[in-house]
Amino acid sequence: MTSRRRAEPVTIVAAGAVTPLGADLDGFWSGLVTGTDGISMIERFPVDDLRVGRGGEIKKLKPMPPVGRAGCRATQLLLAAAQDLLARAPLSAAPERVAVVVGTALGGVEQLERAIAQKGRVRHAARAFYDSPAHGLARWLGARGPVLTVGTACAAGATALGTGAELLHAGVVDAVIAGGYDGLCRFVMRGFDALRSLTRERIRPFDRRRSGLLLGEAAALVLMTRDEGGGGPRLGRLLGHASASDGSHISAPDPKGRGLEFAVRTALDEAGLTADSIEFVSAHGTGTPLNDRIEAEVLRRTLGQRTSRIPVNSIKGALGHSMGAAATLEALTCLLASRDGVVPHTVGLEEPDPVCDLDHVMGSPRAVRPHVSLSTSLGFGGCNAALVLEGASA
């Protein structure tokens, strides 16, 4: 490849979220910083026949105005995050100049279960399309620009931010609501249970005793605009992004992490930065034996000698693996760490695995104000993504 063009940064004006740690962005962040455990027994659907019935379930969801008749849980999660976002930053662009780009691993699949049930209604089938929640969000926002659903599994929340940035770079729209979501449902709990990926213990990212992940549900959205130096509050900037394929295995990461390495190097290249600029890594860190080892190896290769001095954390110990929402929440962790000068610790990490030798933030939060951060993500199908973010405190 020749003459690669450096990407123009885009501004991340504000964010909104709903997570097992709290009903809004503030609840998410304070929960992370205080080391709150968002894992509990799942109550919304039966789990008594599963090996593992715990997860990051959101127990109370604020009642939202219905979107037509498409008020499925996934859409409700998205709307809750959007309501939080709009409370922080109004959407002022013309409706036809606003795009919605959201990532998901499951879409509205819970509706398919209802549609197939004997008395399931056809509207459940219509909502079962994986892009239904995104269109519900666009209707609720009154956005009439492109509506895109990114399906790169558990990396989708990062790829969505990158795709949104592309729309801004090209001048297709003036504002993008981007992020990710996924709700817990019987379908995904049973699937991961059958895969034996869920731990019966606690989630321990990068710990030598790590034995698997737990799932969580969440939605997180950001408002992005072109970086035109305007006033007003902002969280930071997306400097570079990349997605890459492993071409290796459908449900396991490439043994050498080649796709993730390509994504990290490309994102840095797009940002016009070297690894020396990275001051914090919000890692994918699922707590599965394979992922954490491979991710640590990739970080050591790509960040070089400074790796031992770059703080690394994983938020999944606190709220579970929130699938489509995870990468967006991890990007927000980078920006909020920069804003507040504190990096949350990795809940569940007590005895770092020597094969995951990194500068883990463990035990308690660390007082550090990262300027430029890296967020890494992986997903089913050999999906990898990396984001390079700059905090507003810079």
Place this chain on the structure above:
Amino acid sequence: MSVALEAVSVLTGWGPGTDALPADAAQAAGGRAVIPLGRPALDGDRFRRATRECLLGVAAVDALLRESGIDRDIIRGCSTALLYVTAAAYGSSNQAFVVAEALRQARTTGAVSGGTYFPYTAPSTMAGEVAIEFELTGPYGILIGGAAATIDALWQATRLIADGRCERALVLAVETFEECADLYSRGRWLVKRPLVEAAACALLVPGVRRVRYDAPRTPSALETLARARAGETFACGPLIALALARAAGAADSVALTGEWRGRRAGLYWE
């Protein structure tokens, strides 16, 4: 942004290529709601558990390479981007998992809802199988949606090439309907008929044609033609339209549009 269409392949329930498309899909369907596309017979133990939609994706890329005389080695590696689009092809594996799970809960034996099958419910697995088969390790994108999403994917591919982030890009779409025919029949007013299963792939490379992205209100002549001849193929529509334009010798200047859920996107090669 300047790109060229190097090759395009089309497999539909009507047969391989655009020559197999009838003049009037609705008439040719003769009242059938779904025109199915069979499971491709691909060699290799790796494909033993792969779903039909995964194999259709592999078959579409294979057809593209074979018909255009491009060696697999050309696309292998990190210089080729893969952008995959589908509105509904995950439906069959999702439905199979849900039904099998219901049977399992009812203690009926023989249902397969185990860990081996669960990964195949993810749309990303379809693109993953293609990436594995052709050793694609470059830029990667998956969009869920119909024809408008395919226009978005073609536009993304154009940008990846124009920005030097890849040397070529595959835009692949797969749609299957047969396993969920009952659901579609219950919602028959939501989608046009006949639903025609399809897999299509386009290979874009750097070129001299300028590409413009837009949001038109009305369908282009090509969109109308592709729908009339192929039927409802969701995300495959724009790629079938490209193939029709190429077959007519008009691929140099193309107005490509696609609609999904009330939104129409357009891509103009000028």
